[in-house]
Amino acid sequence: GAGVSQSPRYKVAKRGQDVALRCDPISGHVSLFWYQQALGQGPEFLTYFQNEAQLDKSGLPSDRFFAERPEGSVSTLKIQRTQQEDSAVYLCASSLFEAGEAGELFFGEGSRLTVL
Amino acid sequence: QKEVEQNSGPLSVPEGAIASLNCTYSDRVSQSFFWYRQYSGKSPELIMSIYSNGDKEDGRFTAQLNKASQYVSLLIRDSQPSDSATYLCAVKAGGGNKLTFGTGTQLKVEL
Numbered sequence: 001g002a003g004v005s006q007s008p009r010y011k012v013a014k015r016g017q018d019v020a021l022r023c024d025p026i027s028g029h030v031s032l033f034w035y036q037q038a039l040g041q042g043p044e045f046l047t048y049f050q051n052e053a054q055l056d057k058s059g060l061p062s063d064r065f066f067a068e069r070p071e072g073s074v075s076t077l078k079i080q081r082t083q084q085e086d087s088a089v090y091l092c093a094s095s096l097f098e099a100g101e102a103g104e105l106f107f108g109e110g111s112r113l114t115v116l
Numbered sequence: 117q118k119e120v121e122q123n124s125g126p127l128s129v130p131e132g133a134i135a136s137l138n139c140t141y142s143d144r145v146s147q148s149f150f151w152y153r154q155y156s157g158k159s160p161e162l163i164m165s166i167y168s169n170g171d172k173e174d175g176r177f178t179a180q181l182n183k184a185s186q187y188v189s190l191l192i193r194d195s196q197p198s199d200s201a202t203y204l205c206a207v208k209a210g211g212g213n214k215l216t217f218g219t220g221t222q223l224k225v226e227l
Contacts, residue, residue: 031213033214033215035217040124040219041219041220042120042122042204042206042217042218042219042220043160043204043215043217044217045214045215045216048213048214050213055213056213056214059214091159091160104162104165105162105215107159107160107161108159109158109159110159
């Protein structure tokens, strides 16, 4: 597709379950970001990949959060032992440029996670 | 103090009026500034970027940057009901790899 694709769009998990969220960025985009957006808040940075290298994971809130991009294209954000405070929309964004350069971020529609 | 601050609103303006959205940031080394529009339940989309002091115009939108005051604003002229959305201010430090977003200002354009 032409845009950033995320799946699933909606996920309901019971507290303690593991979840995996997928992001398929725009073809050829070097940079990939994950953001977390709570209701009524702006997106909060989680992690950044340049191709397959995870260059910044300073925003991951705990060691229950793990992200990978093994072949430099599709990325997966995994959350282990989900907690209610993990409920949010998880946004993936990609950019043609390396993150140190100016450039537009293209966001996917997000994956809305609800933890019961 | 949050790194990027915005008034959450809602800001209500009548159709055809000018909407003025404001943002302040705390990191003096910030170099790149962006305004994103986010419709309810949708993803953010970039509407303006600005990198140097002064004004930048694109159609009905004007971004204004004052680095000395650490202030960036977005003016929307001839506001339309379709402009009703949340506007997110985002800032990036020079050489940095992430955008830091404000909480967003909800704009309502009323008929």
